[in-house]
Amino acid sequence: MADQSPSGESLLFLTDEQLRKGIEAMFFAYRGFTADPDRILEGMDYGRAHHRAIHFIHRSPATTVSNLLSVLGVTKQSLNRVLRTLIEDGLVEARVGRKDKRERHLHLTAKGQELERALSDAQRARMRAAYRAAGPQAVAGFRTVLEAMMDPEMRKQYQGLKEGGT
Amino acid sequence: MADQSPSGESLLFLTDEQLRKGIEAMFFAYRGFTADPDRILEGMDYGRAHHRAIHFIHRSPATTVSNLLSVLGVTKQSLNRVLRTLIEDGLVEARVGRKDKRERHLHLTAKGQELERALSDAQRARMRAAYRAAGPQAVAGFRTVLEAMMDPEMRKQYQGLKEGGT
């Protein structure tokens, strides 16, 4: 599945020029990708870091600080700064673990869900437009290439979040 | 071309769940995308901002500061800080324009080309591996979706750089 060498000409998609185009596509697309949430967040006291925290708490409720740490790939101190303001502002709730009381299980409050909604609505709108314009086949390819581009550990995070529960 | 509504089920790729997967794929993949150059740059006095400047000077030699400014989407002051160190360190040369002497035309020195080579080799290696694993069709879809995701202005930059010369 990964190694069919058909003729020789179909390897043209591996030229340096094609790779460079892909690199720049990533650069410019990522700017678009973050533009809408950034616009919403500017003015509030929050930034991209808060968005990321909110996103992953939303998608994995009751996640622990450690979990979040490894998903986001930042230091405890960096995350803590963000998390503290979100908790103080009443967007996130940190519940002491029942089984292991050292752990903090993170949840979005109603207010937190509200902001999450606004942010992800904006981001999804752009994504949806792009998906629709490109079509299902292109989308499948898009996901395939991105997944292949991840570090193995990140790929585990990405896939694991699919059905991974608590 | 953009609006063929076949049955109803093929719209499943536009569900919120699919969009969320795409969003997270972008997040995790972008980390991988920047990981290798970042590793090279750490230890040197340079960062991602220097990499970006070097990349676009390499691909559009003799570009002006203004051009670079609009491609990178940062302020003059931000870019200038980066550019100054690159010039001081002899990686970039700023030639006064012949026609318009206010302009500075930017070029990589031999030393600059060397670093550019190291950085883009690393980044291309990952890209190539991902492309090869995914196959040409997936790559086409990848590029299509990314392009659709860009802001119109960025898309112009992206496409314009294809054949756009001096």
Place this chain on the structure above:
DNA sequence: AATTTACGTCAGCCTTGTTGACTTTCCAAG
């Protein structure tokens, strides 16, 4: 009882972005 784990926090630093104000150079239009 000792150690490890999970979390929080203080302090300080770096990169890279921002705004605002100002200067120099120089093209082009009056």
Place this chain on the structure above:
DNA sequence: CTTGGAAAGTCAACAAGGCTGACGTAAATT
């Protein structure tokens, strides 16, 4: 030839969000 404005550079101050190092505390584990 003068002047307006564009292009470029620079200084200062600030903020977000990374980082390291050191330390503290509570709870689980050994």
